[in-house]
Amino acid sequence: MIGHGFARRIGDEWIGGRIVETEAYLASGDPASHSHAGIRPKCKSMFEDAGTLYVYSIHAKQCANIVTQRQSLGSAVLIRAIEPLWGLDRMRLHRGQDDSLKLTRGPGMLCQALQIRMEHDGLDLIEATEFAVFRMPRRGIDIAAGPRIGISRAVDLPLRFYLRHSRYVSGSLKHRS
């Protein structure tokens, strides 16, 4: 997914950009995954089919994931950051923030910028007309992997992926390589 496009339509305006940072949460052997303890009301959409949007809320913010693999497995990719490309002014409005570097750097900020809320949890992104995930040119891109951010279990699994030289990636310097 790194380097490809993710966007949301509000009215007749598309806002979004290029995915620069993600984290994978596995169906099994991953205690940090919401699916680890089995299917529950909160994470039930994580067990839907690939292409489902899984939204959860944490500390009054929302985070967006895209379900991967097969239905009932419970694997998903958290979208942590995008490089904002379309609808910058709309994102600034949603975020109350002018600096384009601080619009979508982190999963909570991203959802606020794109106005992704709990009502979008479980949405089928393949059928949805207000969301789009699509290919972008990825010639020569440099993808790095490392430990995921902000988790307390399975700390060492290298399941965070990011565009190595992007300025729109979250995390401190020690998370870069």
Next chain:
DNA sequence: AAAAAGATGTGCT
């Protein structure tokens, strides 16, 4: 030094 962000847990309805 102070603010902001964020793969949670608790507690109540």
Next chain:
DNA sequence: GCACATCTTTTTC
């Protein structure tokens, strides 16, 4: 099922 607290990491002044 939903609301919200509260604490560590990361960023900014």
